[in-house]
Amino acid sequence: MSNSGYLSWIGIVRLGLVQMCLGSIVVLTTSTLNRLMVVELALPAILPGLLVGLHYGIQISRPHWGFLSDATGRRTPWVIGGMAILAFGALGAAFCIPLFGESFWLALFLSVLSYTAIGVGVGASGTSLLALLATATAPRRRAAAATITWLMMIAGIAVTAASVGAMLDPYSPSRLLVIVACVGLGAVALTSVATWRIEAGVETVTRPSKAKLRFRDALRDVWADDAARRFTVFVFLSMTAFFMQELILEPYAGLVFGYTPGESTSLSGAQNGGVFLGMLSVGIAVTGLRIGSLRGWVVAGCLGSAVSLGVIFAMGQMGPGAPLIWAVVALGFFNGMFAVAAIGAMMELAGEHASGQEGTRMGLWGAAQAIAAGVGGLLGAAAADVFRSAMSDANAFGAVFLAEAALFVAAAILAAQVINETRHSTHVVAGE
Structure with missing residues (x-):
């Protein structure tokens, strides 16, 4: 943290790592799992489309998650907790891929629950992260903070898509679950490290919560x-x-x-x-x-x-x-x-x-x-x-x-x- 009570450049990059983790998990659900459902499982393309749409629809709850972080006066627990829910939802969605071949309706039901969790996780973590950036970044650095965090998210999406694509061949359901679990656990761990005591140095710029x-x-x-x-x-x-x-x-x-x-x-x-x-x-x-x-x-x-x-x-x-x-x-x-x-x-x-x-x-x-x-x-x-x-x-x-x-x-x-x-x-x- 900087002495002024605002985030230092290192602090901004640390929060950018969280944004990178968000992109890394989400791209698995919108790209990799989408392809597996349509190609390997020969399911109608509208099915993954509706599931992805569901995770967007659930994010209408974002104002509520933002309000909760306002009310508690702490953003970090919501950022980490949301990331954990997101990782759990992604793992559940991956688990449903082989399940579709055994019990379609059970897999569909669990997929709906999983994509709901994905929407909740993105909403809780992403909203609280942006609120923390808004309150803790010096005004002159806000454009740079937005640039850094979003470029890191794009980098996370690109690196994850490329590396997962390479590791997934030859494809098997067990390999998919291991990869998604590793990405999810890594994202939660990195988020926890990146946000460790990050709010301690910005208390002077945090306004009283209503x-x-x-x-x-x-x-x-x-x-x-x-x-x-x-x-x-x-x-x-x-x-x-x-x-x-x-x-x-x-x-x-x-x-x-x-x-x-x-x-x-x-x-x-x-x-x-x-x-x-x-x-x-x-x-x-x-x-x-x-x-x-x-x-x-x-x-x-x-x-x-x-x-x-x-x-x-x-x-x-x-x-x-x-x-x-x-x-x-x-x-x-x-x-x-x-x-x-x-x-x-x-x-x-x-x-x-x-x-x-x-x-x-x-x-x-x-x-x-x-x-x-x-x-x-x-x-x-x-x-x-x-x-x-x-x-x-x-x-x-x-x-x-x-x-x-x-x-x-x-x-x-x-x-x-x-x-x-x-x-x-x-x-x-x-x-x-």
Whole structure:
């Protein structure tokens, strides 16, 4: 810890390790187990899709977990406890993979319980972690903290996916259980070490908790704040747009541009590379070079994402041979830019105006993001199916991309208003 009572850079990296652990476990359930159900077990793809959707839906409970960490005045137990529940849920989900071949309905029942636990674990641990970052990070370091923690999460996802993929061959149910158990236990152990006494040095910046309030009253208090309410709408709009292309970009590349499965899969890697660069750029620009503001980077990221989607639509009119990959990299770059700047702005709004309700606020915005993730992906896929019945593939997918671009423009307008209001009120409080 730093002498000022805020997190040092080492402390921020320690919390980034927790975010990395969250990504490491979640990717097992959204990628590895999803593939095993569809390919090895030949189950309908909608089944793992609904289970993953369930874990997003359960995260509507995020405000409650944030409230509980506010009420207790301690974030660390909720971070560790949530990680343990998440690991247990992932192990249960892995246990159900071979069980599907013996008793489908029992496996389905236990899978529902397991994915419910996954949602609870992510909600409890992730919300409390963000609340701790919001209250314990110095204002000038919030953009860098958001960048560091999210880049570490991406690194955790990438490393886990690659290493588990290598260790899982040749596949067997027992090998799967051992791997998932090791990842889960490692995540809980690393989280416990990373958060050991981390709150002890930040007590001077922790505000009194409104612990006597009931959850419903605390949530009503947060929703009554105009800036918090409008920021929630911004999070929902922007993240709906963010996730609308998730399920349709690769089919678009295959149907319109003639990409092979390997080539279309490479688009995801290119997009994630762009996201990484966008996040890194904002962290360096805001913290290191002092260029721009969080508000400016959020607006620029949303508008850049809208323009990139327009370019992707235009390339669909050109067909095979168009340099689609560069437009996808640009989309990833601007997505990463707006996402990490928005997280920094979220931490600023929660950390400087919450008066003991940081967790409740972060939970509300986390719930909006989780709902948007489910709604956006489903909406994009459903709209593409409907449009394809009435027009060409290029125009059908393009219509979805243009609708997504319109949502990004709306989000940019709202962000310019809400984040500007936050910065203004911050200056007033600080007496500047």
